[in-house]
Amino acid sequence: METGTIPTDDLSGGLDLYRTLESGQTYLWRRADGDMYTGTPAPEAWYYTVVDDTPLRVRIRDGVLEWESTTDAEPLVRRLLRLDDDLEAIVDAAPDDPLLREAYDAHRGMRLVEDPPFGTLVSFICSAQMRVSRIHDMVSTLAREYGDEIRFDGEQYYAFPTPDQLAAATEAELRELGLGYRAPYVVRTAEMVAEDEVHPAAARDLEYEAAREYLCQFVGVGDKVADCVLLFSLGFDEAVPLDTWIKSAIADHYPDCDRGSYAATSRAIRGRLGGEYAGYAQTYLFHHLRTGDDG
């Protein structure tokens, strides 16, 4: 086993592992000590994930981020948790808006994640009309049923399935696993990626709105899901997914940003939330409004 430590004091803006991993941006991490999204975890709880069959777990103890893996995973940890983001500068540069300030103040140390593209794509296809905890359950089920089993330090972990593995599933199987009407979307999208026609990561090379259009060619992916993939996996920090919570925030706090269509409203709210890092702002607002957690 390889291990390492990263003092969180060294990170601009700090790191709140709980809020980063349990705010509904990522469904590819699990908490070792029980169910996520219900109550606050033990202070030193481990979180684990598997990336390209490499197991990884992290926790914070005494203000130090500890990681354990089968290899030197520090670069991976830094990438997945975006530890090199200058969070303090991002917060400072945010627009002077009361609701946004409240959200940033209440959740200090929450960072965006950078998850693997395919797992993110499927996670958010599953997210349609679904509660955060159930999305997590669905993704965990897919990993358990179709992903590689990874043994690490006596524990059994599961990698999220590859496109090939998921394309081998049938719609009937996925309905049996509780995916409902999302089942054919997941199978067909997995087939598209497995057949190498299109790949979500290819959107990286495009301009933001073109990238969103590109992702919409996957089955079960509309503007909102595409924005989630762009924001939580592909580094488009300006992407603002217009979900139910953000739409209600627009209605209550930024009514002039409602321009009817998704594309036009997206441009307006993106501007209002600071442009370049509007997606960061969106993620804070989403978590703040959804949990009602004021700090």
Place this chain on the structure above:
DNA sequence: GACCAGGTAGCAA
């Protein structure tokens, strides 16, 4: 038993 949850596809006008 309604009502809701990080929406999208398919179809009509």
Place this chain on the structure above:
DNA sequence: TTGCTACATGGT
């Protein structure tokens, strides 16, 4: 283009 509506499932 824009505006419906059906779509699965589990929790409150």
